[in-house]
Structure formats: C-alpha cells, structure tokens
Amino acid sequence: MMNFxxxxxxxxxxxxxxxxxxxxxxxxxxxxxxxxxxxSDSLHVGSLAQIMTLIHFQRAGHKPFALVGGxxxxxxxxxxxxxxxxxxxxxxxxxxxxxxxxxxxxxxxxDCGPTSAVLVNNYDWFKGISFLEFIRDVGKHITVNYMMAKxxxxxxxxxxTGISFTEFSYQLVQxxxxxxxxxxxxxxxxxxxxxQWGNIVTGTELIRRKDGxxxxxxxxxxxxxxxxxxxxxxxxxxxxLDAAKTSPYRFYQFWxxxxxxxxxxxxxxxxxxxxxxxxxxxxxxxxxxxxxILQKALANEITTRVHSEEAxxxxxxxxxxxxxxxxxxxxKSLSDVAIMNVFEGIPQFTITRVEFSQGIQAVDLLAxxxxxxxxxxxxxxxxxxxxxxxxxxKLGDASQVISTADLINDRYLVVQKGKKNYYLLIVG
RNA sequence: GGGGGGAUUCCAGAGCGGUCAAAUGGGACGGACUGUAAAUCCGUUACUUCGGUUUCGAAGGUUCGAAUCCUUCUCCCCCCA
Numbered sequence: 318m319m320n321f322x323x324x325x326x327x328x329x330x331x332x333x334x335x336x337x338x339x340x341x342x343x344x345x346x347x348x349x350x351x352x353x354x355x356x357s358d359s360l361h362v363g364s365l366a367q368i369m370t371l372i373h374f375q376r377a378g379h380k381p382f383a384l385v386g387g388x389x390x391x392x393x394x395x396x397x398x399x400x401x402x403x404x405x406x407x408x409x410x411x412x413x414x415x416x417x418x419x420x421x422x423x424x425x426x427x428d429c430g431p432t433s434a435v436l437v438n439n440y441d442w443f444k445g446i447s448f449l450e451f452i453r454d455v456g457k458h459i460t461v462n463y464m465m466a467k468x469x470x471x472x473x474x475x476x477x478t479g480i481s482f483t484e485f486s487y488q489l490v491q492x493x494x495x496x497x498x499x500x501x502x503x504x505x506x507x508x509x510x511x512x513q514w515g516n517i518v519t520g521t522e523l524i525r526r527k528d529g530x531x532x533x534x535x536x537x538x539x540x541x542x543x544x545x546x547x548x549x550x551x552x553x554x555x556x557x558l559d560a561a562k563t564s565p566y567r568f569y570q571f572w573x574x575x576x577x578x579x580x581x582x583x584x585x586x587x588x589x590x591x592x593x594x595x596x597x598x599x600x601x602x603x604x605x606x607x608x609x610i611l612q613k614a615l616a617n618e619i620t621t622r623v624h625s626e627e628a629x630x631x632x633x634x635x636x637x638x639x640x641x642x643x644x645x646x647x648x649k650s651l652s653d654v655a656i657m658n659v660f661e662g663i664p665q666f667t668i669t670r671v672e673f674s675q676g677i678q679a680v681d682l683l684a685x686x687x688x689x690x691x692x693x694x695x696x697x698x699x700x701x702x703x704x705x706x707x708x709x710x711k712l713g714d715a716s717q718v719i720s721t722a723d724l725i726n727d728r729y730l731v732v733q734k735g736k737k738n739y740y741l742l743i744v745g
Numbered sequence: 746g747g748g749g750g751g752a753u754u755c756c757a758g759a760g761c762g763g764u765c766a767a768a769u770g771g772g773a774c775g776g777a778c779u780g781u782a783a784a785u786c787c788g789u790u791a792c793u794u795c796g797g798u799u800u801c802g803a804a805g806g807u808u809c810g811a812a813u814c815c816u817u818c819u820c821c822c823c824c825c826a
Contacts, residue, residue, distance in 0.1 A: 574781070607780040640781050695774095698789055704775040735775055 321377035322535070327592055328585040330370060330537050332511040335521065338533035341505060342379065346431060349374055349506035349535075350382035350498055352439075352491070352513075355390040356405070358416030359559035362571065363540065363549040365623070366586055368424050370508055370537055371434070375425055376589075380432045382504055383421045387414045387440030389491055395484040396469040396512045399476060402484070414438060420558055424622070435502070439494045442501075455493050458526040459519065464488060467515040488519040495520025499532050506533045540586065543578040558623050564661045565624040569632035572616035573609065577602075580611040588618045635659045639739065645709055648725055656729060660741040664688075667743045676720035679705075679712055682742070689732055689740050699734065706733040 322339045325331040341347055351371050353364060360368070371381045390410050393402040405413070418436055425434035464470060467488060473480035495517065498504035507517045517534040524530040540548040549556055556571045557563040563571075575583055584595055602610040620629040638647045638659070648656065666687035683689040683696045683705070690696035699705050700715040708723060708731050721744075724730060730742040 570781085576782075577780095605780095609780065612780095636781085692792065694792065694795095695790085699775060702775050702788060703777095704789090737781075738774095 319377050321374055321379060324373050324377060325370065325535075325537070328373075329582055330366070330373075330586055332536045332538040333514055333534075334536075335518075335534040337531075338506065338535055341533055342377070346379055347506055348380040348382060348498075348502060348504040349508055350384050350437075350495075350504050351508040352384040352386050352389065352494065353417055353421070354386050354394065355410055355413035355417055357557075358413045359557045359562055360417055360420050361549055361558060362556045365558065365619075366537060366540055367508075367510065368421070369587055371425060372589070374508070375432055375434060378432060381425055381434045382498060382502065383425065383434060383436050384494065384498075385414050385417050385421070385436070385438045387411070387438040388443035389439055389487065389494070390414070391440075392487045392490050393484050394469075394487050394491070394516070395473055395480060396516065398469075399472070400478050401481055404483075414440075416559070437498070437502075439490075439497075442497050443490070443493075451489075451493075455489055455496075455523065455527075458523055459489060459492070463522070464519070467519070469512075469515055488516045489523075491516045492519035492523045495532060496523045496527060499524050499530060500528065505531070506535060508535050508537070511536045511538055540583075543576055560624060560628070564658065565620060565628035566632045566635045566659065566661070568623065569616050569620045569629065570636065572619055573612050573636065575612050575615065577606060577611070580615055584611055584615045588615060590614070590618070631655070631658070640736075645725060645731075648729075648731065651726075653726070653728070656726070656741075660739065663739045663741055665741040665743060667745045670744050673744050674721060676718040678715075679707070679717045679719055680715045682719055683732065687732075687740065687742055689734060704735050707731070709733070 320339075321342050322331065322334065351367055353360065353367070371383060375381045387410060390405060390413070391407070393404065395402075418438070421436060426432075427434050427436070464485065465474065470480060470485060470488075473484075495504075495507050499520075507513075507520055509517055514534065514536050517536070521532040521534055524532045542548050551571060555563075556568060558568075560568075572583075572587075581599065584590065584598070588595075590598070598611055598614055602608070617629060620632055624632075634647050648659070651659065666689070668682070668686050672686060677686065679700065680693050680696045684691070684693045690699070696705070697715040700712050703711060705712045707719065708725060719730070721727070724744060728744055730744070732740040732742060734740065
C-alpha cells in the first residue's frame, strides 16, 4: 500500500498538513473528506486537482467521502473573496448539486468494499437543524474572537465592504460538517485547497472542544501557471469538465497547450503515472521538446479520465485536422453531428443552396454571403497575401468560383482565415 | 470675464493649396520561420463592378483644385482673473 502523504509530497500536491496526520494515515485505513462548492452545475479543471487528491487517497487504501455543499453553498465561503457573494437560489443550487454529484461518480470507486467512496450532501444533515439548535450546540463552542482571527474574515473586517453575518458564520457551518462526519462516519481527515485551511481547522477545533476528539487536516497548493495567469481559464473562458460546456476537443487542447514549465508540475498532479514513468517521459521530452511528449501524455490521460477513450480519439483527430496536415478525409468520414461537434464554438454561416448551385466567386462568398470578411477588398487582400484556405487548400485567386462540387458531404465548406481562424459554411 | 492652443484614417502623431487614401511609430491581422511558443523578417491595415467612390470634429464659403485658406457652430486643453 502506498503512502498517501508521501505520494502527494513528491507530486507537489501537499501544501500544509496538521501534525500527526501522516502517522494516523500510516496506522491504517482512515476516512477523509473533501468538499466541492456547488457554485456551478459542473466542476472545472481547478476542481480536478481536488478530485485527483481523493483518487490518490482511495488508492492508498483509505476511504474517501466526496461532499457536495448543498448547505454551505447557501451561505457562501468568504475565503479568497474580497466582497460579499451573491446568494444562489435554492433551485439553482439543487441543479448544481446534482450536476456535480453526477460528475464525481465518474472518478472514484464506489464499490470496492471497505474503501468504497461515499457521496454526501451536507444539506442532508443541515436541513433538520434549527437555528437555535445550531447556535446552542455548535456556536457555543467557538468564540467570535477565534473566528475573527481567521485570515479570510480578518481581511474582510479590515476592508471597505465588510462581511455579512451569513458569510461570517460560514466557517462554523463547514466546521460542523467535519464534526458531523467525524461523529457519524468516523471521518478523521479533511482535505481541501490551501485556502480552506482556516475552515478546516475550525472543524478540528470544534471536534476537540465539543467532544474532546482528534481530527486531522491536509491542504493542497493552489495550482499556478508560470506566466502568472490564472490556471484553468483561457480566452474563451473556464475549462469545464462537462462536455456540453467545454467540448472534449477544447479540453484536450487546454492540456496540449501547457507550457513546458507548467507541464512538469501538471503531469504530476493530474495523472496517476509513477515517478519513474514521469521522469522517463521528461528525459524523452528534453531530447525533442517540439514533439510535446509530456503535454500529449498529460492530455491523453486526463481527457480519457474525464471524458472517454473515444472522445480522446476525436479530440486528437480534430486537432490534427485543424492544426496539422490533417486531411479532408477525416472530415468526410464524420457524420453531420460529429462535424458540428468538431466545429463547436466556431463561427458558422448558412448559405442557401439556390445561391450556391450556380457557383459563386470566392470573394462574394466570403464577404457577402457570409461574414468571414467585412468587405470584399479585405477578402481580396488577404487572399492575395496567401492567408485564406477553403477546405484546407490555399486560395490562389480571389475570383475563383466555388460550387457544389467543392462541398464536403454535399453540405459543408471549411474556411480558414490565417492559420487558426476557422469558419464553417453550411449550405442548407 | 479676458487671452491662447487644439480636434487627422484603430491609437499616438506628421502634413499646412495640387505630387495626400494622407509620413512615422504602436496595435491588429496575414505570410515566412517555429513546438498550435517567443523573437525576427516580410506584407496588409477606407470602399469599389478596379472605371472610380466616400474620408482628415460639423455645416457653409473661396479656388480649376482644400486635411491644408475664410466664416459659423460643437467639443477639448492651457494661461490670466
């Protein structure tokens, strides 16, 4: 059985750990939990690091609880926030909780005997607790002085905007989660991101003061990018785990585009590859960096885990088609639905078949019938500059006539403005 | 209230009667190179049926001809009260 803490340590996934935690884990199977915030109906690549932590936890022979914050989500965690958050409606929250639960089920093993993962929603135990009960049974054990000393609270007290009682009490609510799971499920460890340390410690403190019990804490570092920008975001937005929000192709591209510097950290965090495997890959990568061996290894494993083997293959062939010398044969082999998938998020224009049937000059097609270009001269200039391709073939002449014979699957035309700007023209 | 300066094509900023669709720099976009990177180099950067057409704060005027001269208006900035 592997040593969980040691595993996190070499992967660079350990930020802070409470004394005694490692000893407890080495004693034998320990139950631990990690909470997910239902601020959206899907998890994103940022949450993926937490999921990986739980996967390692289970692989190390421990019992993971994945908690979805149906209750805490109603309150709002002030950690890392400089202003008061907007409350989500119950309806949205329920929707988000079920979306996240469905995703979490993919990653952990829920049927493997004693170390089976368990999914819990803190709303289940909070819904029965009255306000008076809570402030008598929980609030009594923690002083306001203690709560105010927390960084997340302190910063808000010093700031201009202040903090509502609701967000102020958040740490108690999360602290009670830990107490409840400790008491009812023998859950002795809470894992979280480094910003959660304060909240977790309130939990261990509550367990100590209320029942004289011992519980442990472990946090993972914030994932950084070498260029200083935020991890998990691109120009086009957050990278979600939900295929409907971020297509597997985009997801795959996100990892493929990792810089050499970042990929060395990320491959440790987001894959289950062993130290030896990773070091071997790194050596191979160093010999031929342009092959992007590390990025590919990372993207392949993670796309398969989050989506599927088939999704990965489509993502690879899509990437080859769009960036490499991928051929039209790939596109021609796809169904209409699959084509729409490949071109998801790419500007599309529809042209009537009548207009198209007698043939159309390239300039008119691109500037008049579609909005690839805003004017004909612009289109003409770029064609002359060698910057426009139709169906992967460079357009040599602006007056070239495009007709039905050029269509892919008798419906589509793939237009490229420069290398990276794709447009899909659909003849309908 | 008095005096002065300015408004130019995405931005900054030249031009001061024809040779100006307007220098130059930046940005953006394309090409080459490359690792779907950075740097570098090259090109494009009002519209067009390639004949022309509409642009230089707005409206008028002078002139064969105006971004450039005159008048009025609008808006900015500075100095003195």
